[in-house]
Amino acid sequence: MASNVPVTVAHGDGIGPEIMGATLEILEAAGARLDIETIEIGEAVFNRGHTAGIEPESWESLRRTRVFLKAPITTPQGGGFKSLNVTTRKTLGLYANARPCVAYSPYIQTKHPGMNVVIVRENEEDLYAGVEHQQTAEVTQCLKIITRTGCERIVRYAFEYAVRNGRSKVTCFTKDNIMKLTDGLFHRVFDEIAPEYPDIEPEHWIVDIGAAKLADTPGVFDVVVMPNLYGDILSDVAAQIAGSVGLAGSANIGDDAAMFEAIHGSAPRRAGQNMANPSGLLLGAVLMLVHIGQPHVAELVHNAWLRTIEEGIHTYDIHSEEHSREKVGTREFGAAVAARVGQQPNELPAVSYAAAPGQTVTSATAARAAVKKETVGVDLFLDWNAGSPAELAAVVQKLEGDGLALDMIDTRGMMVWPGGFPETKTGDHWRCRFIPGDTGNAVSHAQIAALLQRAADAGLDFIKTENLCTFDGEPGYTLAQGQ
C-alpha cells in the first residue's frame, strides 16, 4: 500500500470552509491517501497584522509538504495588504499556472459546446513583477520584466503538459508586433523550444486577435501559453465562456512546490448558506491528485463529478429549469459526488489520468554561451516642464561632451527632436538619447556618470538612465517611433 502524501490545506474565508469541507469529503470517499496539515490564512490573519494574510509558521508547513490545497480568501480592502496568491506564487517559485476550461454541454449552459482549452499562464514575471514608479507629476510607469529563463520554463511546461495530457497543439499568444524585445523574447523562445516536441503542433497568434478568436471559436485552440497579464485576463474569459468561473480549478506549479485552488473568490455574500458550488475547488484538487502521483484517485473523483453533473444534480449557480433535475446545496452536492465514486458518466466523455505521470517539471534550462555585451549609448530621462522640444534640445545639448552627443529626444516613445510634429502631445517626461559622437565607440560607465554629473550641475531633474547595449552585436533597445 502506497504511503500517504503530506498536503497543506487552508479552508479560507467566505464560502471557503464550506467548499473545502465538501471537497475533502469527496477525496476521502475516493480513497485519496493524504496526510493533511491545516493552516489558517486570510482575513483573520490579515487582521492580526500579517500583511500577506499568512502566519510565518504556516510557511514551515508549506515548505515541508510542498503541496498546498487552498480555498479562496477575502483580501481586505485598502492599502497595506498584499495579495496572498501573488506572495505564495513568488515565495514558492510557482512559475506556471494551468487552468483547464471545459464545457459540459448540454448539462451546463455554454455558448461553446465542446470547448476544451487549457490556458497556461506565466505566473511570476511580466507587469506582475510589481516594479512601479511615479516619475513626474504626470507620469507613472510599471516595468514589464520578461526573462529568457522565465520564458523557457513556461513554454517547456506548456509543451510537457500537452504531451502528458494527450493534447495535440500548443498556441502562443504575444503582442510582439509592438513589444519586440519583451514579448519578442517570449515568442522567440517558443519558436526555439517547439521543434523539441515534433508531435505537438505549434502556432502563434497576436494576443488581440487571438483573444477574439478564443472568445468566438475556442474549438480551434487546445493548450494556449502566454505571458502573465494576458494569461490572467484570458484564463478568466476562457473559464467564463466555457460555462462559469465557478467550475474551473487551477494548478500553480513550481520546481519545488505546487498550489491548487478554485479560480473564483470567497463570494462572501454566499457564505454560511450552504449554497456555494464546490466544483472549482474539487477540480483543483483533481489536478493536485495527478500532481502527487494519485492519478487513479483523480480519475475516480473527476468521473463521479461528471456523473453528478450529468444527472442534473446542480447547485444554484449552474441550475436551470431546462438542464437540471435537482437544486442542491454545497453539502448535498458533495454527498452526491461522494456517493458516485466508482461510477462513470454516461454521456459526457469520461476522463482518464491513468497514463498521466506525476507532473515533475523539467524547467532546467540549457547552458548558454556567454554573450558579448557592449554599451553603445545611454537614455537620460528628465522631468522637465519649461518649454518646447526644441528649447529642451538647446538645454540638453549643453550636456554634450566627453565623447557623447545628443541623438534624439522623445516623449512617451514618440520622437519630438530633431524634427517632430507640433501636434504631438508633450508633457513633463522626456527621454534624451546620447550616443558616441564618433559612431562605433563603446560608452563607459565613467562617461555615463560624468553625463549625469553635468545634468546635475545644470540643475536638470533627471529621473533615471537606461543603458543602450548590444548583445553579440544585436541591439538590446528599440528605436523611438519616428526615429
Ligand code: NAD
Ligand atoms: P468571487 O469569485 O468571490 O464572487 C463573484 C460572484 O460569483 C459571487 O457573488 C457569486 O455569485 C459567484 N460565485 C463565485 N464562486 C462561487 C461558487 N463557488 N459557487 C457559487 N457562486 C459562486 O469574486 P468577488 O466577489 O470579486 O471577490 C470576493 C472576495 O474574494 C474578495 O475579497 C476577493 O479579493 C477575493 N478573491 C480571492 C481569490 C482567491 O483567494 N484565490 C480569487 C478571487 C477573489
